[in-house]
Amino acid sequence: MRQLARTFLLFILMSGTAMAQEGHPLKGSWIGEWTGNATHGDFVLLVLDWDGKNITGVINPGTDNMVIEKAELDPTDWSVTIQAGGYEIEGTINALELPSRSIVGTWKNQDRGGKLEISRQ
């Protein structure tokens, strides 16, 4: 199953360039891995939005829906923190100028933690 998810992720990453996004840098779909996640698998999908005041969204929509409870972007260093469903994600936006920018950092819940790397689609 994990192998299947990896294959799917690879397919998604190779299937085209990201949609342009010149507005809020977090807005959009982000796909990648949070490695070592025994509960939800290595594959992760975030859908993020910006309403002018708050970053909203969901982790893994349609499967193990986790509505984002709190998310913050610090534009002084483009660091990101996201809390949802007992998870806490910390990372930094890389290659801000690209539609396919990424967030690299860590994830943790009360039991485990690991690396996180997601790219905007």
Place this chain on the structure above:
Amino acid sequence: MKKSILKKKTLHLALAGCLLGGAAGVQAHHPIQAKFDRNAEITLSGVVTLVDWSNPHTHVFVNVTDAGVTQNWAVELESPITLKDSGWSSDTLKPGDKIDVQGIRAKNGSRQVWGESVVASETGTPVFSVKDTAPLKPAEPRPAPKSSDGKVALGNTLELGDGYWGYPTEYALVEDSASIEMDKYGQLASLSDASKVAPLQDWALALYQYRQQRELQDDPMFINCKPPGGPRQYQSDLGIKILEDKAGQRVFVMMGSGNHNFRIIYLDGRSQAGQVSGDDDNPLYFGRSVGQWEGDTLVVNTTGFNEDFWFSNGGLPHTSMLTLHEKFSRPDLDTLHYEVTVEDPGAYTRNWTASWDMSWVSGKELPVHFCQDNRP
């Protein structure tokens, strides 16, 4: 026959590219500072090998011999449109001519130069210099022309003949109350002025500064052929043309920049239905515009913008929450006054207004330039 000429030209360009030592992106359009280092001044003297007279930039290739070694350099100049306006043509220089060039070198170290001055070595005569070709306005303003319905005509009339609006007095969005130095690409003279340009939210200010620090090299209009949506269409040297379709109760704004795109402003009383998903009359990059005349001013409301483009030279961000409140007026025959109030609670802390004028360029059609030429 035409095909063989094209093949020959392609071969020439390919050879020129090889001579450059694999310098990529020689054709790409860009703000000057995005590609060339203003602090790396250079002087070259050599023999012209090829003049590539094509948009977006003219290139003169020159063999330069130094210490017995000859290398080919590319001297990049303004577009043929601009050079032609200044009286130059594709055969101003020919292979074999000797020239002296002063300019600045490419940041990537390749043998490319932005030509600030080109002089014919034997005569000392400057070539390919750019003149200010903005039309002179008459000392006494001429009255604005009227359409058949008695309203001020924003575009051409039978009596006026050909013409378009060009030479904007501002090249980037800046709140009217601010006075900030920047170049025609919207590059700030001082980054510390960024916060004065508009009432930006924190993330939007940081993103604007980031784009400025990268010297606008990520501008999607240049690198991805994205249209100059929003107020940006009125900030281009290439101008606009306004066509009033009285019977159809709509106004078309034709753009000299971008893809020769156009936007439609509906004056038939339909309700505003802008949506970022778009539809046939809501073309995403230009939003959906409805307007009405208030006296001699055309007042327009536009929503439904996507976030795939920069809505101003210089890289001010916007979001899909953007609504533009625009006013078009023609105080005299030679002046178009444009005013826009930006309402975007996604990127700005309050509404703000910018305005500028464009000049009537009489007797000419819009310059022909396609943004597809911006890409290598």
